[in-house]
Amino acid sequence: MRATILLLTSAFILSVLTACSGTMRPMHTEPATHGTVSKSYHSLKQLPEPEEKIVAAVYRFRDQTGQYKPSDRVASWSTAVTQGATSILMKAMEESGWFVPIERESISNLLNERQIIQNIRQQHSGGQAPQPLPPLLFAGVMLEGGIVGYDTNVITGGLGARYLGTGGSGQYRKDQVTIYLRAVSTQSGRVLKTVHTTKSIVSQQLDSGLFRFIDTNRLLEAETGYTYNEPPVMAVTEAIDDALKQLILEGIEEQVWTARDYDEVLAYREQFNYEKKKEEQLKRDYFGMIDRPELRGGWSFGTNASIGSVIGNYNNPDINPGVSLQIERAINSTFSFRANGQRTRVSAPSAYSNPVNSAELLLNAYITPRYSLSPFVAAGGGAFIFDKKFDDISEQIFPFVALQAGFDYRFNNRLGMNISTSYRYLLIDGLDGVSFGKFNDQHWGVNAGVTWRPGFLN
Structure with a gap:
């Protein structure tokens, strides 16, 4: 009899948990949307027009850190940063309006496809010479570089308090990604310009809980929390967008390439220098923290x-x-x-x-x-x-x-x-x-x- 009661009780609890687990499923799925743009995207789009677009090639803008995602429990072979930085850079080049990007990352696939087209034309030419394919564009400039650093736990911290089983806490962590980008002349091999940017990646967690007896043998327990993790791919995107913008402006300044309207360049450059000067006045250190020696004087x-x-x-x-x-x-x-x-x-x-x-x-x-x-x-x-x-x-x-x-x-x-x-x-x-x-x-x-x-x- 006792075994039967335990069996029925277990079955009831299992059915309740199964029913409750169904309510934890998402109520709906979200539709696909346009990709999120970085904070540097709009200023990249507003660059002055070039006198003539530059045909540029990117063979591979790759992750050079060799890092994998940290895991406390099992070995992880998932990389810490995106392996698609080449696609991000190609998109930024197109959006800037300064470059004509040409395909070089999958050049072997492109050559194979052209060979297939040529063979099919020859087979169906009826003995006549097939019409040749137009020549491939060649690049005047190659953009090289990569993601050279991904530093985790650069800064960590938190704060919490608990009294009689009631309290809350907050934690934060700061990582940072660093990229280098350079323009290389295909005719001479000379490095025309090199820039680098660093972008922080912030993660925050807030939680609170209640754990106390409200009466004899009556325990109240409640928890709530919120976690925010900045997407690393967006940090890489913003760093690449900003690096490309710097590369174009510094190239104009050193007459590596020219813009159509120099007055427009001066106006854009004035705004860029203002923002850069304001950033330099903050005197950030290696950790990305603002260094202010005068804060607590006098x-x-x-x-x-x-x-x-x-x-x-x-x-x-x-x-x-x-x-x-x-x-x-x-x-x-x-x-x-x-x-x-x-x-x-x-x-x-x-x-x-x-x-x-x-x-x-x-x-x-x-x-x-x-x-x-x-x-x-x-x-x-x-x-x-x-x-x-x-x-x-x-x-x-x-x-x-x-x-x-x-x-x-x-x-x-x-x-x-x-x-x-x-x-x-x-x-x-x-x-x-x-x-x-x-x-x-x-x-x-x-x-x-x-x-x-x-x-x-x-």
Whole structure:
């Protein structure tokens, strides 16, 4: 009887899972659409017209990295980047309006087909000489190069928090692909011009979940998430489009080829130089990160909102809000002095509740000071100062040593924001009104706020 019940129960569960699995299928399929274009496509299409189109050949624009897709579980023989870069380059040449692309990647197939045509014509010529095929176009320029680098995990990072089974997290990863493109004269073999471009590939993942007991033997679990992966083939396409645009413009500048309307070239070049200068001012490093040595120099002011609590002799101290003001003076791009003044409250239910001020001086160190986002650590000292000497507090001033760590983000040279956690160890016990135990009272806090750098003080 028991076996029969287990069998029926298993069959019921299996039927429910089978029915539910059907609802997880896609509701519809998506129709085929036109291919997605890169961000450089429109500027490539707007290039000035050439005085005469260049007959150009591409034998093979190939992947020279030799890399395969990384896999943690099994060996993968799938390549990391597309093997169809030749087709992408040929399409870009056609869209630019500067080249007459001729087929060379499958030249053997083309010659075989021409031979077939010639043989058929001869068989059906009736003894007369067959009409010859027109000659093949020959290239004045060959475009060579390839995908020379695909670097994975150039930058990785993430952030997450979880409290009582509820929380979320985010992760990101940055890869980058590098291509080289050169134009070669078919008459002399001279390399006329070489350019290279680098394009980043960003992957992001956000997820959150809930896992907690809502009642005895009742567990609630929920998860949601979102993942974004930039297609590597689009990164290669954008890098090739941008490289071809640079090749054409620099070739015009060095008189390798000419445009029909030079005034149009000057206008286009002015816009191109403006964008290039703006990009160069960002001073990107090898990781593609923007290098700004002046971000955290001079004087800056900030205001923070915070929550914090005492770690002392009471098991259930309150978590109280607070507000603080800070002044920071940079020593160099890495180190700075920071003075904080805070107003908050220390309390425990039915025990004590007193407003308190704190003042501290910290030596601050930024881990990546030249980038917009930088972790930081700080150490120093200060004191809690009560408004007056309360009856349940033995002292009015309680000195402490302080540690702080967090993240600082600068939108520009003037405005930024930060989030941090702080820890203070008191040198005198009794902040909660009780002097007892092996360790003195402590205080923790979580802070978030904004930073402002006035231009007239830097």
